[in-house]
Amino acid sequence: MNRALVEVGALGLLAASVLLLWLRLRRSAGPQSDGGYPTRERIRFELEHLRSQLGRWLTTTDHREVGILYIVFGTVAGLWGGVDAMMLRTELLTPPADIWTPETYNALFTTHGITMLIFFVLPVFFGVGNYFLPLLIGADDMAFPRVNALGFWLLPPALLLARAGLFVQVGGQLLSPVFPQETIRFFLTLREVSVGWTLYAPLSVQTANPQVDLLLIGLHLSGVATTLGAINFIVTILYERAEDVTWATLDIFSWNMLVTSGLVLFAFPLLGSAILMLLLDRNFGTTFFAVEGGGPILWQHLFWFWGHPEVYILFLPATGLLSTILPKFVGRRLFGYKFIVYSTLGLGVLSFAVWAHHMFTTGIDPGVRASFMANSIVIAVPSAIKVFNWLTTMWDGDIRTTAPFILAAGSIGTFIVGGVTGVFLAVIPVDILYHGTYYVVGHFHLIVVGIIPFMMIAASYYWYPLLTGRWYDRRLAQFQSVLLIFGSTVTFTTLLIIGGFGLPRRQAIYPPEYQFASQIATVGAYVIGLAALLWLYNVVASYWRGDPVQSTDPWDLKATGQFTREWQWFEDRMVEKYDLTPAQPASVRPAYDPEGEPAGALGGVGSVAETVSRNAGMAAAGGFVGTVLMSGGLGTAILIGVLDPASFGEIAELVGLPASPLIGAALFLVGGTVTWPLVFLAFQEYLPGRLLFETGLVFATLISTGFVVAFYTGQSGLALIGYVAFVVVAHWAYGLGLSVTFQYLRRRQRARREVG
Ligand code: HEM
Ligand SMILES: [Cu+2]
Numbered sequence: 058m059n060r061a062l063v064e065v066g067a068l069g070l071l072a073a074s075v076l077l078l079w080l081r082l083r084r085s086a087g088p089q090s091d092g093g094y095p096t097r098e099r100i101r102f103e104l105e106h107l108r109s110q111l112g113r114w115l116t117t118t119d120h121r122e123v124g125i126l127y128i129v130f131g132t133v134a135g136l137w138g139g140v141d142a143m144m145l146r147t148e149l150l151t152p153p154a155d156i157w158t159p160e161t162y163n164a165l166f167t168t169h170g171i172t173m174l175i176f177f178v179l180p181v182f183f184g185v186g187n188y189f190l191p192l193l194i195g196a197d198d199m200a201f202p203r204v205n206a207l208g209f210w211l212l213p214p215a216l217l218l219a220r221a222g223l224f225v226q227v228g229g230q231l232l233s234p235v236f237p238q239e240t241i242r243f244f245l246t247l248r249e250v251s252v253g254w255t256l257y258a259p260l261s262v263q264t265a266n267p268q269v270d271l272l273l274i275g276l277h278l279s280g281v282a283t284t285l286g287a288i289n290f291i292v293t294i295l296y297e298r299a300e301d302v303t304w305a306t307l308d309i310f311s312w313n314m315l316v317t318s319g320l321v322l323f324a325f326p327l328l329g330s331a332i333l334m335l336l337l338d339r340n341f342g343t344t345f346f347a348v349e350g351g352g353p354i355l356w357q358h359l360f361w362f363w364g365h366p367e368v369y370i371l372f373l374p375a376t377g378l379l380s381t382i383l384p385k386f387v388g389r390r391l392f393g394y395k396f397i398v399y400s401t402l403g404l405g406v407l408s409f410a411v412w413a414h415h416m417f418t419t420g421i422d423p424g425v426r427a428s429f430m431a432n433s434i435v436i437a438v439p440s441a442i443k444v445f446n447w448l449t450t451m452w453d454g455d456i457r458t459t460a461p462f463i464l465a466a467g468s469i470g471t472f473i474v475g476g477v478t479g480v481f482l483a484v485i486p487v488d489i490l491y492h493g494t495y496y497v498v499g500h501f502h503l504i505v506v507g508i509i510p511f512m513m514i515a516a517s518y519y520w521y522p523l524l525t526g527r528w529y530d531r532r533l534a535q536f537q538s539v540l541l542i543f544g545s546t547v548t549f550t551t552l553l554i555i556g557g558f559g560l561p562r563r564q565a566i567y568p569p570e571y572q573f574a575s576q577i578a579t580v581g582a583y584v585i586g587l588a589a590l591l592w593l594y595n596v597v598a599s600y601w602r603g604d605p606v607q608s609t610d611p612w613d614l615k616a617t618g619q620f621t622r623e624w625q626w627f628e629d630r631m632v633e634k635y636d637l638t639p640a641q642p643a644s645v646r647p648a649y650d651p652e653g654e655p656a657g658a659l660g661g662v663g664s665v666a667e668t669v670s671r672n673a674g675m676a677a678a679g680g681f682v683g684t685v686l687m688s689g690g691l692g693t694a695i696l697i698g699v700l701d702p703a704s705f706g707e708i709a710e711l712v713g714l715p716a717s718p719l720i721g722a723a724l725f726l727v728g729g730t731v732t733w734p735l736v737f738l739a740f741q742e743y744l745p746g747r748l749l750f751e752t753g754l755v756f757a758t759l760i761s762t763g764f765v766v767a768f769y770t771g772q773s774g775l776a777l778i779g780y781v782a783f784v785v786v787a788h789w790a791y792g793l794g795l796s797v798t799f800q801y802l803r804r805r806q807r808a809r810r811e812v813g
Contacts, residue, residue: 471507757792
């Protein structure tokens with residue numbers, strides 16, 4: 058099949074359906090006049106309207122409008138790169154290269170990578186930043202509105218330059234029946250680049266295709282655009298904050314945009330220089346990357362010194378969105394704000410210190426290699442800090458399973474798998490095994506798909522009421538979110554696994570034994586594609602048809618004190634425009650406040666030492682009562698012969714003492730009096746059941762299963778049933794004794810405090 062025609066066709070179809078949907082809904086949303094034919098005046102009016110709209114969007118410097126331009130541009134690029142991905146996976150349905158040629162396949166993964174990394178993610182995040190950052194920090198606009206617009210308008214030509222090969226090729230195919238080959242030679246030589254998105258020398262120097270030069274110029278232009286945008290963000294955050302926004306109260310998304318912009322400032326100029334050197338090598342005979350000059354490895358050093366930070370430039374804004382959105386749907390404030398900020402800064406710095414982990418297999422100096430391995434493993438620490446803070450934020454929260462929440466939770470899951478598999482890759486021997494395999498593709502897609510688009514979509518839902526004044530279809534969105542998580546998990550864990558078995562990546566042809574797994578991955582990718590289309594349909598259709606937002610606090614954020622600045626802006630606007638009254642929450646609940654003092658187990662507030670001693674005292678008392686009650690049950694079991702007292706000896710053996718049943722029984726009592734009650738106290742809030750009484754039963758049931766296995770000495774038949782029953786009942790007696798004692802002590806404590 059002809060790749061270029063398929064791709065242009067798919068894009069055209071996509072654009073046409075969005076346009077059609079838009080026009081139809083727009084028509085039906087407007088008031089129906091006589092239903093007759095449009096008059097000439099009406100048509101002229103429409104055209105005039107269109108012209109003024111066009112003029113406005115082409116010249117706007119308003120941060121919100123520039124933001125929307127960025128988001129729309131990035132979305133279009135993302136869909137384009139997504140079409141590439143779908144075509145890649147389609148080729149891999151069968152082991153031979155029978156759907157597209159290997160050459161086409163190479164072009165596909167090259168353009169897919171470049172489009173996604175450069176023209177999709179960054180523009181969308183810059184768009185979100187443009188729209189919301191000034192609102193979040195209380196600024197009127199970005200610091201340099203015109204530079205802002207300029208930064209955006211460099212991007213469309215950059216994308217067109219980078220991917221001109223496709224259009225030129227299609228043009229050539231359309232022209233070739235009409236014109237002689239000679240006259241349209243230009244159209245027939247240019248084709249999409251197929252040297253890989255990393256543009257490794259010497260291939261990128263030697264490839265004759267002039268599209269490589271256009272791509273390099275396009276990339277350079279996009280680098281200029283990105284740097285302009287980053288400078289604007291930095292200056293805006295430094296100088297345009299409202300008076301009451303300090304570094305300690307700057308919201309987490311703005312922090313992430315700040316660090317991201319800092320990375321851009323250091324990384325992109327370097328890419329620009331490397332690109333110029335490559336252009337010179339290609340066209341003017343310099344030898345920067347030739348063997349007799351700097352050598353091909355020089356390109357890799359320069360490229361990855363940009364390339365690795367770039368990955369964090371993409372990833373940090375996504376974590377910023379996650380840290381912003383997640384707390385809103387669990388009703389608790391972000392846990393560990395400070396540590397999230399520090400980990401963001403840490404990631405920013407470290408991301409420059411790990412570039413050579415992409416070069417472990419190139420034969421660089423072993424000493425250098427080892428230090429990069431150490432740095433790469435260390436970078437897992439700040440990432441893990443973020444994960445722990447997100448999990449802790451959710452812990453015991455009041456979760457609302459809206460689409461943004463589902464996507465945020467899904468992001469955490471896929472990020473954990475993607476991150477942990479990355480730690481393995483940082484280890485040199487493992488990397489040498491897996492470097493060129495699908496393991497790597499699975500690992501990084503779990504992150505680039507599993508958190509970046511997830512959080513973009515989550516943000517689009519979260520702020521949709523603010524952006525449009527309407528609701529999207531919430532049921533469809535929930536379904537779409539689950540579908541997206543499902544598809545991504547299926548696709549990329551499958552790739553991880555077949556990579557683990559050694560399937561090389563970047564190959565159109567693969568051994569037939571991988572066919573089934575590869576087909577599973579492809580079906581998963583189609584599910585992702587479907588989910589993306591459902592999202593697009595939802596946000597486009599709801600723009601005209603969604604329910605109008607009635608409340609000035611659509612997410613009920615005031616109830617937990619999380620009504621942030623941008624929503625306040627929204628409320629003010631709604632009040633002004635529609636004369637609404639500001640929303641009053643039905644009930645107000647303090648969001649968990651990490652700065653507050655910890656509550657002691659007995660309900661009081663005190664120092665850590667007080668809390669520990671009080672808890673320990675209570676635990677010992679409860680444990681003693683519980684153990685005595687439990688001994689009754691176990692004693693009965695021994696008496697009727699379903700429990701062998703000798704098995705107590707094994708406890709003693711386990712801790713390295715002589716296998717005497719007596720010592721074992723003593724240990725058993727100590728454990729019952731000290732260890733388990735403390736565990737119980739530590740976890741009681743998280744065990745199901747609000748009442749201590751139920752909680753005790755659940756706790757006892759949980760630990761009894763371990764003891765059933767541990768004390769089993771070959772009973773069978775009725776004896777086995779009796780044995781299991783007695784162990785469980787004895788533990789219930791224990792759990793009840795424990796919780797009743799706790800309840801008693803707690804009540805006494807409270808009574809004493811009230812008297813005193
Ligand atoms: C829509 C879901 C996606 C699917 C199904 C998909 C699939 C693929 C496939 C099959 C490859 C080629 C692997 C190979 O032959 O080695 C690939 C490569 C790549 N993808 Fe994706 N991708 C998706 C989304 C993304 C996103 C969102 C990004 C970036 C933000 C991205 C970045 C890349 C990069 C950089 C490469 C190049 C890897 C290389 O150089 O071999 N992909 N993707
Ligand atoms: Cu890296």
